[in-house]
Structures are given as C-alpha cells and as structure tokens.
Amino acid sequence: DSGVTQTPKHLITATGQRVTLRCSPRSGDLSVYWYQQSLDQGLQFLIHYYNGEERAKGNILERFSAQQFPDLHSELNLSSLELGDSALYFCASSVGRADTIYFGEGSWLTVV
Amino acid sequence: GENVGLHLPTLSVQEGDNSIINCAYSNSASDYFIWYKQESGKGPQFIIDIRSNMDKRQGQRVTVLLNKTVKHLSLQIAATQPGDSAVYFCAENETGGFKTIFGAGTRLFVKA
Numbered sequence: 001d002s003g004v005t006q007t008p009k010h011l012i013t014a015t016g017q018r019v020t021l022r023c024s025p026r027s028g029d030l031s032v033y034w035y036q037q038s039l040d041q042g043l044q045f046l047i048h049y050y051n052g053e054e055r056a057k058g059n060i061l062e063r064f065s066a067q068q069f070p071d072l073h074s075e076l077n078l079s080s081l082e083l084g085d086s087a088l089y090f091c092a093s094s095v096g097r098a099d100t101i102y103f104g105e106g107s108w109l110t111v112v
Numbered sequence: 113g114e115n116v117g118l119h120l121p122t123l124s125v126q127e128g129d130n131s132i133i134n135c136a137y138s139n140s141a142s143d144y145f146i147w148y149k150q151e152s153g154k155g156p157q158f159i160i161d162i163r164s165n166m167d168k169r170q171g172q173r174v175t176v177l178l179n180k181t182v183k184h185l186s187l188q189i190a191a192t193q194p195g196d197s198a199v200y201f202c203a204e205n206e207t208g209g210f211k212t213i214f215g216a217g218t219r220l221f222v223k224a
C-alpha cells in the first residue's frame with residue numbers, strides 16, 4: 001500500500017457526462033500528480049499541484065480540470081466525456097516537487 | 113522536448129536468468145531517474161532511483177546503471193522470478209522540475 005488513496009476504483013458513465021475523481025495523497029506529501037493510462041499504453045502526465053497551486057501541465061484536455069484543496073486532497077474533473085477518455089487515471093504524490101512519486105491504485109473509467 | 117523512451121517493448125527471460133531493461137532519455141537537464149514496476153491492474157510501484165551524480169546504484173536483486181554520456185539508463189534484475197513479470201517504466205525529472213515524465217514501458221515475461 002503506497003498510502004495514496006483514490007476513489008472511485010471503477011466508474012462507468014455515458015458519453016457527454018461529467019465525472020470527478022478524488023485523490024488523497026500520502027500523509028505529509030505536498031505534491032499531487034495526475035496521470036492517464038490507456039490500455040497497454042504508457043503513463044501520460046496530466047497535471048501537477050504543489051501545496052494547492054498548479055505547477056505543471058502536461059497533455060491535459062481543456063475538458064479536464066483539476067484542483068488541490070487546502071487539506072491537500074485533489075480532484076480531477078472530466079467533462080463532456082468521449083469514448084476515448086476511457087482509461088485508468090492515476091493519482092500520485094510526493095513530499096516535494098522532484099522527489100520520488102508514489103502512485104495510488106488508480107480509477108478505472110469506462111465511457112460507453 | 114523531454115522524452116524518455118525504451119529500446120525493447122517486450123522482454124522474455126527464463127526464470128533464474130538475469131534481466132536487463134533499457135531506457136533512453138533526451139533531456140540533458142534531467143538529473144533524477146526512477147524505475148517503476150506495474151503489475152496488471154495495479155498502480156506503478158517504485159523500485160529504485162538514481163541521481164545524476166552516480167552511475168550505479170544497487171538494491172535488492174536490482175541494479176540501475178546510468179550513462180549520462182549517451183543518455184542511457186538500464187535496470188538489471190538478478191535471478192529473475194515469476195513475480196517479476198510486469199511492465200517496467202523508467203522515468204525522469206530534473207531538480208526544480210514539476211513533472212516526472214515516463215517512458216513507454218517494457219513488458220517483462222518470466223518463463224518458468
């Protein structure tokens with residue numbers, strides 16, 4: 001167990017809908033990262049928050065947004081969902097900005 | 113831009129043999145490298161890391177080698193076991209950086 005908690009573990013939703021994925025980082029970690037992994041694909045960096053502030057953006061679609069709250073948990077919002085958004089979404093956390101990151105077990109999103 | 117890639121998408125080894133997984137990176141400013149193991153349906157797990165002031169680091173049955181001259185990273189697994197079957201990712205970051213970039217991954221099959 002990495003200490004990073006993600007909910008929900010599985011989610012099935014229809015095209016056009018909106019979902020929110022939630023992440024609680026390891027105790028003491030200030031950084032939260034979101035990654036997307038499609039079937040048999042690598043890990044695509046989406047976004048990084050450090051202590052509540054957005055610090056880096058990767059290949060994140062405009063339909064997606066995220067935030068980190070004062071208690072350091074984070075949410076990833078996915079809207080106007082398309083079939084191609086079906087993927088495993090990972091949250092990861094680290095103490096600082098360039099430290100080892102530790103991953104949660106992921107949220108499986110299926111868009112039908 | 114930053115890119116971390118892998119030479120071999122799949123690797124099949126006999127149980128008990130040594131495995132070597134390779135990785136190339138292109139960002140010369142990267143100074144922190146990590147190897148992760150991802151088992152089916154799980155989040156990536158930290159295996160071992162290395163900073164650019166080192167060229168070799170050993171863990172339990174694993175060794176990471178870093179060749180900065182040719183921007184090459186490798187993971188060596190000694191006496192490979194069936195439980196080592198997984199996808200292995202290399203990742204890079206740089207001091208002060210805000211994102212960890214992952215390579216495409218190598219699938220390791222261990223034959224009993």
